[in-house]
Amino acid sequence: MSLSVQGLTKRFDGLTAVDGLSFEAPKGKVTALIGPNGAGKTTILSMISGLMAPSHGSIVYEGGALTGLSGHQIAQRGIARTYQNLQMFEDMSVLEAVMTGAHVLGRSGPISAMLRLPVVRREEHVLEAAARTALQRVHVPQSLYLREAVSLPYGLQRRVEIARALVAAPRLLLLDEPAAGLNPTETEELTHLIAGLRSEGLTVLLVEHDMEMVMNLSDSVVVMNFGKLICAGTPSEVQSNPLVIEAYLGEEEADA
Amino acid sequence: MSELSKAYRHNLRGLAAASIILALIGASTSNSFYLTTIIFALIEAISAIGLTLLFGFAGLASLGQAAFVGLGAYTAALLVERCAFPPIAGMALAILVPTAVGWIIGRPLLRLSGLYLTMASLALGVVLSLVFSQAISLTGGLDPGFMLNHAFSLGHWTLDSTKDMYWVCSVCVVLTLYLAINLIHSRFGRGLRALQSSEAAAEGSGIATVRFKTAIFAIAAGMAGLSGALYAFFMRSFNATAFDFSLSIELLIIVMVGSLRSVWGALFGAAVVTILPAALENFSDYKLFIYGVVMVLIMMFLPDGLFHGAVQGVSRLLAGKDAK
Numbered sequence: 001m002s003l004s005v006q007g008l009t010k011r012f013d014g015l016t017a018v019d020g021l022s023f024e025a026p027k028g029k030v031t032a033l034i035g036p037n038g039a040g041k042t043t044i045l046s047m048i049s050g051l052m053a054p055s056h057g058s059i060v061y062e063g064g065a066l067t068g069l070s071g072h073q074i075a076q077r078g079i080a081r082t083y084q085n086l087q088m089f090e091d092m093s094v095l096e097a098v099m100t101g102a103h104v105l106g107r108s109g110p111i112s113a114m115l116r117l118p119v120v121r122r123e124e125h126v127l128e129a130a131a132r133t134a135l136q137r138v139h140v141p142q143s144l145y146l147r148e149a150v151s152l153p154y155g156l157q158r159r160v161e162i163a164r165a166l167v168a169a170p171r172l173l174l175l176d177e178p179a180a181g182l183n184p185t186e187t188e189e190l191t192h193l194i195a196g197l198r199s200e201g202l203t204v205l206l207v208e209h210d211m212e213m214v215m216n217l218s219d220s221v222v223v224m225n226f227g228k229l230i231c232a233g234t235p236s237e238v239q240s241n242p243l244v245i246e247a248y249l250g251e252e253e254a255d256a
Numbered sequence: 257m258s259e260l261s262k263a264y265r266h267n268l269r270g271l272a273a274a275s276i277i278l279a280l281i282g283a284s285t286s287n288s289f290y291l292t293t294i295i296f297a298l299i300e301a302i303s304a305i306g307l308t309l310l311f312g313f314a315g316l317a318s319l320g321q322a323a324f325v326g327l328g329a330y331t332a333a334l335l336v337e338r339c340a341f342p343p344i345a346g347m348a349l350a351i352l353v354p355t356a357v358g359w360i361i362g363r364p365l366l367r368l369s370g371l372y373l374t375m376a377s378l379a380l381g382v383v384l385s386l387v388f389s390q391a392i393s394l395t396g397g398l399d400p401g402f403m404l405n406h407a408f409s410l411g412h413w414t415l416d417s418t419k420d421m422y423w424v425c426s427v428c429v430v431l432t433l434y435l436a437i438n439l440i441h442s443r444f445g446r447g448l449r450a451l452q453s454s455e456a457a458a459e460g461s462g463i464a465t466v467r468f469k470t471a472i473f474a475i476a477a478g479m480a481g482l483s484g485a486l487y488a489f490f491m492r493s494f495n496a497t498a499f500d501f502s503l504s505i506e507l508l509i510i511v512m513v514g515s516l517r518s519v520w521g522a523l524f525g526a527a528v529v530t531i532l533p534a535a536l537e538n539f540s541d542y543k544l545f546i547y548g549v550v551m552v553l554i555m556m557f558l559p560d561g562l563f564h565g566a567v568q569g570v571s572r573l574l575a576g577k578d579a580k
Contacts, residue, residue, distance in 0.1 A: 051456055071459030080460070087457035089450045091517065095260065099443075100450045104462035106443045110471045113442035114435040120442055127443065128258050146259055168462065 002027040002172055002203040003048070008057035010043050010227075017043045019227040020057070025172070029219035030194060030204040034211075036247070040227040041207040042084055045174045048205070049081045050074040061172065076104050080170035082161045084177045084207075088150050094160050095145040098131035101164030105130055134167035135160070138193060155186045162193070172203045179210040191217050215239065223247070264441040270520065271433055278426040288418045289534075295418070295490055297530040298425040299483045302432050304510040304522035306479030309436060311508070312516035313445065314472045315452030316366070317374045320381030321507045324354040324477040326388050326499030328484025330395055333404045343408045343489065350485035351478045358477025362470040381504050389496035401495030408489040421490045428486060429523070432479055436519040439475070448472055513554050515561030524562040528554070 003025040010018040018040040025031040033041050046052040048059055050071035059066040066074055080101070089097045106123045113120050135145065138159040144152065149160055158178060165173060175194070179187045191213050194204055208214050214221060214235070221238040223230040225247045231238060238244055285291055303325055311317050332350035335341040341349070365376050389397050396402040407416030408424060415424055439445050451458040451465045458465050488494065510529045515521020532550060536543045558565035 049460055051459070070464075071456070072462050072464045075460055075462035083457065083460075087454040087460075089457065090453040092446070092449060092453075096446055096449075099260075100446045100458075100463075101461045103443060103447060108443055110439060110444045110475060113444045114439045114475075116438040116442075120438075123443060124260065124441075125258070128260060164461065 001025075002062060003205065004060045005044070005048070006058045006060070008044065008047060008059065009055045010040070010047060010052065011055045017227050018047070018054075021224060021227065021229050022057075023222045023229065023232055025203055025205045026219070027203050028198060028201045030198050030206055030217050032206045032208060032214045032218035032221045033224065034208065034214055034221060035224040035230075038226075039224045041224065042176055043227075045081060045176050045205070045207060048074075049079060049174060075168070078169075078171040079174065080165035080168055080172075081174035082158075082165050082176055082178055084180065086157055086161055088157055088161060090150050092149055093146045094135065094140065094149045094152070095128065095131055097149040097160060098134055098163045098167050099127045101134075102127045102130045102167040104168045130167050130169075131163070134163040137166060138163045139189070154181045155183070158182060158186075158190075162190075166197070170202070172205065173197065175204065175206045175208070177208055178206070179208055179213055187213055260441070264437070267437045267441070271430065271437065274433070274523070275426075275430050278430070282419070282422050282426060285422075286419075291418045291422050293531055293534045295422055295425050297526045298422075298429045299486045299490065300507065300510060300530060301429055301522045301526035302425075302483035302486070303480040303507050304514065304526050305429075305432050305436050305519050306476035307507050307511050308514070308516070308519050308522050309439065309448070310472050310476040311511055312518075312521075313440065313452065314448040314469060316469060316473065317508070318377040318473075318476070319374055319501075319504050319508065320377035320379075320384075321476070321480050322499045322501065322503035323381045323384035324358060324480035325484040325487065325503060326384060326496070327354045327357060327477075328481025329488040329494065329499065330388065330402070330484075331481065332485035333402050333488045334394065336406050337402075337404055342411075343406060344410055347408075347482070347485045347489075350481045350488075352481075354481030354484075355474045355478035358474035359470060362473035362477075363466070366466060366469040366473060378501075378504075381501055385496065385500045388499055395496060398495050398497060401493060402488075404488055404492045407492070421486075425486055425490070428482060432482065433519060433523075440519065444468070444471075509551070513551065513562060515563035517560065518563050521561045521563035524566065528562065 001024050006022050008018055008021045009016065021044065033044065035041055043052065047054045048066065050066065050069055050073065054067060061077065061079065089100060092100065106127055108120045108123050140156060140159050140163065144156065149157065152160065158181070162178065179190055182190060187210060194217055198204060206214070206218065218235055220232060221235050222232045223238055223244050230243050230247055231241045281294065303321055307318065307321055328350040331353045332346040335346040335349055336343050361380065365373060368376055388395050391397070407414050408421065409415060415421065447458065447463040447468050450461065450463060451468060455465055487498065506529060510522060510525035513528055514523070514525025533543065533547055536546050539546055554562060
């Protein structure tokens with residue numbers, strides 16, 4: 001088991017955003033976390049990635065507890081994520097933004113950097129090579145590497161963001177609505193990319209509203225509403241569960 | 257060669273050009289009034305380079321840099337005058353002591369964000385400025401101030417003339433720029449820019465944001481300390497008013513007028529802020545008015561700072577030539 005969440009709870013003053021949620025994300029599988037808006041999905045990703053501290057419950061990753069660790073310590077353990085609202089680094093070229101994502105591959109500190117010791121020079125080459133590989137992986141054209149990242153069209157920024165997460169060679173990837181704002185072709189490419197990553201052994205926890213993508217891609221689906229677990233299972237099990245249809249998919253169908 | 261090392265080389269060539277310009281100014285200027293004005297610009301530029309890293313790159317606006325300049329000045333002056341340290345050792349400690357102080361007080365201070373950090377740094381500046389003016393047995397306070405009887409020297413080589421101090425300051429500026437350029441073109445430098453833009457995504461990329469902020473705060477304090485030491489050795493007689501709140505403001509203006517995105521801006525900003533008032537001396541009553549108008553015009557028409565304005569101007573000129 002790669003990631004195991006037990007009794008996870010997050011309270012904001014009066015509001016309970018996540019309420020005693022438990023689920024597991026098996027190694028080398030894509031686990032989708034779905035639910036209507038405001039179900040608490042992003043809050044869960046934020047707790048796993050150390051951006052928020054849980055009020056209760058435990059998050060265990062590869063046998064060690066993540067609760068109490070800060071964001072950068074969690075990143076150093078091989079967990080990378082993308083964000084619903086991109087969080088792209090401003091004033092940076094595409095290449096630099098992805099090299100920043102490769103931070104954990106380097107070791108040099110400010111003093112060796114100021115003196116530009118040989119170790120720093122070597123490290124710069126390693127980080128740049130890693131960034132180029134990651135960008136190729138997500139099919140960002142090389143002609144854009146020196147463009148300012150935030151000036152790119154949304155779909156490309158999404159890819160740069162995924163490259164920024166992949167470049168550090170994580171073992172667990174948290175994706176927060178990666179298909180949001182993408183056109184059907186881009187979504188299909190993204191689906192292929194994630195399936196490819198899974199075949200290389202990467203564990204993926206996917207928060208997504210695009211049901212077609214979720215059902216095609218996921219090995220298991222966790223459905224939640226109002227911070228609570230409704231059900232979990234394979235895509236077909238979840239799709240036939242009356243509770244899910246009532247709470248979530250039913251609405252979807254009615255909309256369509 | 258990769259594009260990024262090209263950008264780095266570009267900066268090194270700029271540094272070589274700056275060294276040549278400084279050497280030419282030094283070789284051709286004998287008027288001590290001009291030299292003195294330029295020395296003040298160079299000394300302030302060193303603090304401003306540190307503040308550019310802190311404010312421009314990491315997004316941490318400090319209104320307390322004068323405290324570290326003062327700390328550097330008194331550390332160097334006291335060690336040389338009272339403890340018979342060689343001036344170069346005094347200068348080294350004038351860098352190390354503010355760096356250490358910056359590191360220690362930086363950690364609690366930098367847990368604050370945005371305006372709160374700025375207010376806390378302002379408080380730090382005010383408190384230390386009070387200490388400088390009240391600890392008369394150490395600093396001489398406001399009156400009589402500190403008298404440094406020893407000139408700057410390297411071994412037996414005494415560098416006491418204005419021209420000598422010009423060379424010392426020029427070398428220090430070039431070295432500081434070199435360190436800053438190296439720092440920016442590194443994993444650490446990218447980490448600073450990342451945390452300014454999104455602290456969440458920086459943490460998510462494995463960047464220990466609090467440690468990074470503390471480190472750059474300490475580095476900026478060290479650079480401020482170096483400029484303080486140079487000030488002490490150049491002035492030899494100074495009092496605590498030199499390190500009050502107005503210096504912190506002036507450094508912030510230098511950075512904003514020069515550039516928030518490039519350490520080169522510190523040179524441009526320092527030149528304008530120190531040389532302009534000296535050049536306006538003849539306008540007596542209108543001096544402050546003209547100074548203010550120039551500053552407003554710069555901020556209106558070159559919001560990215562003088563450095564980027566200059567770069568754009570030059571590239572437009574070159575593009576115009578190509579078109580013909």
